[in-house]
Amino acid sequence: MTGAKWLPTLILLTAFQVLSAGQVVISKDGISKQSAIIFGLYIAIEWIYTIVSSIVRKKASPALEFVAFFLTGIGLVIVASVDEKLLKTQFVAVVIGFLCYVFLLWLISSMDRAMAMRLPMGIAAIGLLIITLALATNRNGAYNWIYIGSFSIQPSELVKVAFIFVGAAALEKLQSTRSLTQYIAFAVVCIILLFLMKDLGTALVFFFTFLILAFMRSGDIRTIILVCVAAAMGAALVVLVKSDYVIRRFSTYRHIWDDMDGSGYQQTRVLIYSVSGGLFGVGIGHGKLKNIFAATEDLVFGVLCEEWGILMGIIVILCFAFIATHSIKCAIGCRYAFYTIAAVAAGGLLLFQASLNIFGVTDFLPMTGITLPFISRGGSSAISCWSLIAFIKAADNRTWLGSRYHTEVVE
Amino acid sequence: MEFFTIVGRYFLPFIAFFVLLNCAFSLLKGNKKTGTLGYLVNSANGDRIPLKGFETSVGRSNSCDIVLSYNTVSRFHAVLSKHKKGWYVADTNSKTGTFINTQKVDSRAEVENGDSIVFGNAVFRFVDALVEQQMPHFEPEPVPKLYIADEEFFTGDVWSDSKNSASCAIINDSTGETFLLDNFQTCLIGRSSEAQIQIDFPSVSRNHALLSRQGNRWLIEDLDSTCGTFLNSNQIYDVQKLANDDILDIGGNTLVFKSNRY
Numbered sequence: 198m199t200g201a202k203w204l205p206t207l208i209l210l211t212a213f214q215v216l217s218a219g220q221v222v223i224s225k226d227g228i229s230k231q232s233a234i235i236f237g238l239y240i241a242i243e244w245i246y247t248i249v250s251s252i253v254r255k256k257a258s259p260a261l262e263f264v265a266f267f268l269t270g271i272g273l274v275i276v277a278s279v280d281e282k283l284l285k286t287q288f289v290a291v292v293i294g295f296l297c298y299v300f301l302l303w304l305i306s307s308m309d310r311a312m313a314m315r316l317p318m319g320i321a322a323i324g325l326l327i328i329t330l331a332l333a334t335n336r337n338g339a340y341n342w343i344y345i346g347s348f349s350i351q352p353s354e355l356v357k358v359a360f361i362f363v364g365a366a367a368l369e370k371l372q373s374t375r376s377l378t379q380y381i382a383f384a385v386v387c388i389i390l391l392f393l394m395k396d397l398g399t400a401l402v403f404f405f406t407f408l409i410l411a412f413m414r415s416g417d418i419r420t421i422i423l424v425c426v427a428a429a430m431g432a433a434l435v436v437l438v439k440s441d442y443v444i445r446r447f448s449t450y451r452h453i454w455d456d457m458d459g460s461g462y463q464q465t466r467v468l469i470y471s472v473s474g475g476l477f478g479v480g481i482g483h484g485k486l487k488n489i490f491a492a493t494e495d496l497v498f499g500v501l502c503e504e505w506g507i508l509m510g511i512i513v514i515l516c517f518a519f520i521a522t523h524s525i526k527c528a529i530g531c532r533y534a535f536y537t538i539a540a541v542a543a544g545g546l547l548l549f550q551a552s553l554n555i556f557g558v559t560d561f562l563p564m565t566g567i568t569l570p571f572i573s574r575g576g577s578s579a580i581s582c583w584s585l586i587a588f589i590k591a592a593d594n595r596t597w598l599g600s601r602y603h604t605e606v607v608e
Numbered sequence: 609m610e611f612f613t614i615v616g617r618y619f620l621p622f623i624a625f626f627v628l629l630n631c632a633f634s635l636l637k638g639n640k641k642t643g644t645l646g647y648l649v650n651s652a653n654g655d656r657i658p659l660k661g662f663e664t665s666v667g668r669s670n671s672c673d674i675v676l677s678y679n680t681v682s683r684f685h686a687v688l689s690k691h692k693k694g695w696y697v698a699d700t701n702s703k704t705g706t707f708i709n710t711q712k713v714d715s716r717a718e719v720e721n722g723d724s725i726v727f728g729n730a731v732f733r734f735v736d737a738l739v740e741q742q743m744p745h746f747e748p749e750p751v752p753k754l755y756i757a758d759e760e761f762f763t764g765d766v767w768s769d770s771k772n773s774a775s776c777a778i779i780n781d782s783t784g785e786t787f788l789l790d791n792f793q794t795c796l797i798g799r800s801s802e803a804q805i806q807i808d809f810p811s812v813s814r815n816h817a818l819l820s821r822q823g824n825r826w827l828i829e830d831l832d833s834t835c836g837t838f839l840n841s842n843q844i845y846d847v848q849k850l851a852n853d854d855i856l857d858i859g860g861n862t863l864v865f866k867s868n869r870y
Binding site for chain 2: 205206209210212213216217219223258260261264267308477478479480481483506508512515516519520522523526527529530531532534594595
């Protein structure tokens with residue numbers, strides 16, 4: 198999909214967003230100007246980016262960004278349908294996330310620059326986690342949120358990006374044993390800090406990412422050390438399970454109907470309302486699940502199925518599957534090992550996070566409080582998801598064809 | 609309003625499906641195979657190993673892109689990478705070091721078309737496919753005539769004393785130098801000035817190996833050299849007989865033994 202070939206897709210995507218946003222912008226009370234402007238700006242960003250991108254990177258395919266814009270757009274409409282006041286904040290977060298994506302893609306376009314950023318990234322990540330641990334207040338049993346005035350951020354989301362960045366830089370072909378040892382130390386410190394925050398969901402995501410990174414570095418004795426560290430982290434997870442908050446979640450698991458107005462309240466409502474939505478949903482903004490706590494965050498998949506229909510739910514799941522498959526496809530024949538490792542880790546992380554969320558709310562897995570990438574409301578989550586997309590984008594050779602950092606391939 | 613909601617309910621999944629369908633084709637395409645970007649030509653046997661990635665790892669480990677089963681090559685020895693400005697060789701903390709034209713690579717060094725790259729004691733010549741492509745008639749410099757006698761003398765079955773008095777020779781494949789052995793009973797190979805066959809190369813020991821005559825035959829023996837002596841890619845630990853066209857690897861230098869008798 199290069200050149201003008203992307204135009205029909207972009208028009209379809211815009212039509213989708215205009216139609217879905219229209220459902221919340223136009224109501225019985227009239228037209229909401231603020232929402233209309235925000236959605237207008239969002240679509241404008243989409244178009245400007247695609248046009249600029251097609252000029253700067255002539256051979257790059259914008260398909261990955263389209264999927265990200267598609268999912269983010271759904272998320273914005275859901276936020277607007279539940280509480281219009283939150284739309285502005287979420288939109289600002291999405292814009293910041295998008296800018297992070299552009300910046301990160303520029304940063305890693307030069308391998309020398311990427312390697313130079315390894316240490317500052319690592320220090321910043323650990324520093325951020327330590328600050329979180331010092332300043333965080335208890336929220337749903339975990340100490341992973343920092344409040345600055347009326348804003349709240351979840352630094353562990355941002356650390357995900359640094360975790361993959363530092364991991365891929367340390368494990369790529371050029372690196373020596375010393376940097377590998379440093380990375381293992383970095384990973385262990387990150388995970389320990391997450392345990393101290395009692396953030397089970399994020400710890401699980403980090404654990405899974407660590408496993409992917411360890412797998413990418415195979416055929417070496419050091420892999421065994423990596424896996425051993427991974428196992429130690431698994432053991433630490435078990436220790437964490439002993440906390441009351443986690444025990445409560447695990448006791449609910451597979452028993453949500455036993456206490457459907459208590460501990461199983463959220464999941465039972467998700468299942469009931471999702472089914473009531475049917476194939477095409479009850480209509481955006483007409484659902485009942487939005488009145489339940491964390492409707493736009495943890496339960497957003499339920500809201501999607503109820504209001505937009507199961508079909509849309511399946512399409513969203515397919516989106517995550519395609520992103521992960523794309524990252525693996527690109528990893529084969531990718532120019533630099535750094536891109537390969539980062540892309541697979543990022544794609545895997547997004548898919549794993551989506552699975553934890555969807556299976557969590559539908560009671561296939563214990564609920565972990567993990568957000569659904571791109572769709573769930575949350576500024577930190579939006580920034581981290583968009584940043585992760587940069588890693589996958591970098592692994593696609595088409596991104597760099599004809600750019601000034603990378604030469605053409607001799608066929 | 610009602611109508612608008614209904615339109616949204618039924619149209620949105622279909623539009624979404626087509627958006628995803630259009631993107632899916634591009635997403636599932638994956639990267640095209642990279643063409644051959646360069647070659648590593650094995651100086652010992654002339655094998656051309658294609659470099660098909662922007663980064664190619666070289667080492668003894670099976671997970672390396674190019675696996676070199678030499679004792680002197682580390683598990684992860686070096687990485688050859690293509691950048692905008694050219695090709696680079698990075699030594700990944702190997703024990704025996706990586707050399708470009710006898711210059712040791714500290715961390716990273718640029719390599720150009722035709723340069724010799726030595727991993728441990730494995731010698732390769734680097735060929736940049738782009739440079740080779742731009743010079744369609746490029747041919748490597750012909751190896752200078754290796755020995756003074758005509759080819760028939762070395763390949764023929766019957767040895768004629770009248771044609772030439774020389775019967776055995778050692779040819780340094782890297783430099784093309786020929787050393788006639790006939791006037792010697794023993795011949796020292798090494799870096800020291802006393803060596804008859806002197807090879808000034810960092811990975812060659814001062815007294816590396818000894819050639820000695822036993823009747824009509826020449827024998828080779830390693831003198832506890834640091835990097836070892838290899839006869840036809842096998843490291844030798846005791847005295848070995850030499851035969852025509854045997855290849856000796858002395859600290860990354862390929863020597864060919866020529867004889868018209870055996």
